Amino acid sequence: MASLRTLIKRIANPLLKTGLKFYYRKSRTYKYKEISVIVHPDVFPPHLTFSTKILLDFIDTLDLKEKNVLELGCGSGIISLFANKKGANVIASDINETALEYLQKASIENNLPITCIHSNLFENLTKFSFDYIIINPPYYPKNPKSVKEQAWFCGTDFNYFKNLFEQLSNRLNDRNVFMILSIDCDLKKIKNLANSNNLKLISIFEKKVYGELNFIFKIQIKDINL
Secondary structure (H helix, E strand, O other), X not given: OHHHHHHHHHHHHHHHHHHHHHHOOOOEEEEEOOEEEEEOOOOOOOOOOOHHHHHHHHHOOOOOOOOEEEEEOOOOOHHHHHHHHOOOEEEEEEOOHHHHHHHHHHHHXXXXXXXXXXXXXXXXXXXXXXXXXXXXXXXXXXXXOOOHHHHOEOOOOXXXXXXXXXXXXXXXXXXXXXXXXXXXXXXHHHHHHHHOOOEEEEEXXXXXXXOEEEEEEEEEEOOOOO
16 A cells, blocks of 8 residues: 555656645745744645644643753744643754744744754754654655755665664663654664664554554664663
């Protein structure tokens, strides 16, 4: 089934690409539970994708009061804002400065104070520790040609995941690391990369939306029983 969906996506790609380009030719508003953000065309769009909404619903089940939370690769940042609304101290990071600029404005407009940090993965986050890390990663195996494309493409050699897991393996104090992935990505490859860094991906939540199965994984050190 996953192979059929992948084939359909490849066949329809030119049409989808044109349609998405037209839809995102201007900034658009995205809302969740009275929180509103304006999403710039150069920022990952949560409107027509499922992952952001699934993560928001999942976070709604967590007790985040007075917890330190990182949204790694925040994009629109609505997850960060919602985590703050639930009482968390939040840092939102991204490699896309436009995303951070718009998120800072949304933080003020929603009266939900968060800290925005420009960072490539944990590059500028080494001095912080977190109770929760939320990741909605790029997973299509293609080399990104721009900052905007880095929200979608992890590199033909899966460099994003290689770097992510290498850096996570050294952050032993971060016990609650959650990442969402779709059945349409190369789960075996990604799990193998995690394994090579002494990490394991444990599926804790699944949801199918329009035939696409999405997983939320908890990332743990293999030799630690939590």
